[in-house]
Amino acid sequence: MPIALAVLALVGIGLYFARREGAGVAPPAGGPTPAPGAGTPPSPTPPSGPAPSQYVEMTPRAGNPTTANRIRSLATLLEKVWTDVTGKSGPVPPGAMELMLSQAAAEGTGYGQGWEMTGNVGSYQCSKGTTGTSYYDCIPHTDSRPNPDGTQTTYTTNFRKYKDGTTPDGKARTALEAGAWDFLESIAVKPFPALDPIVAGDVLGYARKQYGQHYFEGFNLSPDGLAAYKDAVAAVVATNPPVRRKGETAEQVAGRIVFYAAAMARSLPEIAAALGHAKVEAKVFKGLEQKWQPKFQASAKAAVAGAPDLMMRRAPGEPAPGRLAGKLEISRDGGATWHPAVAGVAAEAAPMLSPAAALDQLGATEADAVVNWSGGPHRFAAIVR
Numbered sequence: 001m002p003i004a005l006a007v008l009a010l011v012g013i014g015l016y017f018a019r020r021e022g023a024g025v026a027p028p029a030g031g032p033t034p035a036p037g038a039g040t041p042p043s044p045t046p047p048s049g050p051a052p053s054q055y056v057e058m059t060p061r062a063g064n065p066t067t068a069n070r071i072r073s074l075a076t077l078l079e080k081v082w083t084d085v086t087g088k089s090g091p092v093p094p095g096a097m098e099l100m101l102s103q104a105a106a107e108g109t110g111y112g113q114g115w116e117m118t119g120n121v122g123s124y125q126c127s128k129g130t131t132g133t134s135y136y137d138c139i140p141h142t143d144s145r146p147n148p149d150g151t152q153t154t155y156t157t158n159f160r161k162y163k164d165g166t167t168p169d170g171k172a173r174t175a176l177e178a179g180a181w182d183f184l185e186s187i188a189v190k191p192f193p194a195l196d197p198i199v200a201g202d203v204l205g206y207a208r209k210q211y212g213q214h215y216f217e218g219f220n221l222s223p224d225g226l227a228a229y230k231d232a233v234a235a236v237v238a239t240n241p242p243v244r245r246k247g248e249t250a251e252q253v254a255g256r257i258v259f260y261a262a263a264m265a266r267s268l269p270e271i272a273a274a275l276g277h278a279k280v281e282a283k284v285f286k287g288l289e290q291k292w293q294p295k296f297q298a299s300a301k302a303a304v305a306g307a308p309d310l311m312m313r314r315a316p317g318e319p320a321p322g323r324l325a326g327k328l329e330i331s332r333d334g335g336a337t338w339h340p341a342v343a344g345v346a347a348e349a350a351p352m353l354s355p356a357a358a359l360d361q362l363g364a365t366e367a368d369a370v371v372n373w374s375g376g377p378h379r380f381a382a383i384v385r
Helices: 063-087 094-107 175-188 195-200 204-211 224-227 230-237 250-266 267-273 356-361
Strands: 003-007 134-144 150-163 307-311 325-330 336-340 372-377 377-382
Touching: 063 094, 063 267, 063 307, 094 175, 094 195, 094 250, 094 267, 134 175, 150 175, 175 195, 195 204, 204 230, 204 250, 224 230, 224 250, 230 250, 230 377, 325 356
Parallel strands: 003 307
Antiparallel strands: 003 325, 003 377, 134 150, 307 325, 325 336, 372 377
C-alpha cells in the first residue's frame, strides 16, 4: 500500500538549518551576512546557565544499527582530532561528545557518511572563488536557506568533498578524519568558537552561542511551538539574544534558537545508546526532550487548494526549482509517483529510497516523523501521515 505524504517546503539536505559558506554563512533574507570579525559587533555574552533543576534526564534509546555505526565512527574520529584542534587532553567528556554528535545529526548528512560529499559532517560549502584545498575538493550541489515566511530559497553552490590529504595543522589525514577535523575546528575554534558550551555539554547554551555567531538562522516556532517550549524560550530571552531582522521580537529569535536546540536534543537518546552510555550525558533544558510535532513550526503554507504543496529542487544544470501542488505517493519498496495537480501535466515515476533507507541515509530519527527523501535529481522533506 502506498504511503500518502503531505509534503512540506524543502529544507535541504539537513532538517531546518541554514548552511555555512566558507568562513561565513549563507546570507539570510535581506542581505549578506558579514564574516565574524569584519565589522560585526560581538553578540552579548549570555549570563550564567540555568539551575540544575531546569535540566531533564533523557534515557538512551537504540536506533538503526547502520546509523549507530556511523555515530561510533564519527565519535572515534572526533576523539582522534580532539586534542589537535582544541588543545585539551582526551578523552572527550561524554556530554561534549554527545553534543557534537547531536550537532552532526542536526546537519542531516548521515554523520558525514550518508551523502555524496564524503566526510562533510557540517554540510560546509566552499568559499566563493575557491576550487578546493589539499584535503577537500569543491563540488557543485544544490542547497536551500530559510525565508522569514517559512519558505525556502534554493540555489546551487560548491560543497566540500573531503579526500585524503594534509589539513592546515600540517597533519596527513584520511578523508573522513579530515572532515571530522574541519567540523570540530569550525564549531570549537574558528570561525564559530563554542568550545565552552561544548565542553559543558550544554545543548541550549550551545545553540544560543552559535546563533549569536551566525552559524545558523533557523526557523520560527508557531504559537503552539512557543507555548510548548515556553520555559526554554524564556531562558533564551533572558540572555538578550541578538535581534537582526526588522520587526522581529526577542521571543521570535529565542524561538528559532530553541527550534535548533530541540532538534539536537531529539537525537541524543539514539546517540547515547550507540555510544553505550547509561544515560544521556549532555545537559538538556526541560521541554527540549519532547516529541516534535509539525504544528510547532510556523506555517510554510504547505497546503494549496487541498493538495500537498511541494518544493522540488533539481540537480545542477536542470531548470530552477518551483513550488508545485500535487501528491507524492511512496511505496514501501521505494517506488514513488508524483501526481501534479496541474492540468495537462501527467504523473511521473520518481524512484526514491524506501522509508527505512531514507531515515538511515541521513541519520534522521523516526521520532521526529520527518524524512528527507532522495532519489534521482530530486530531494524532498516530508511528513509521514
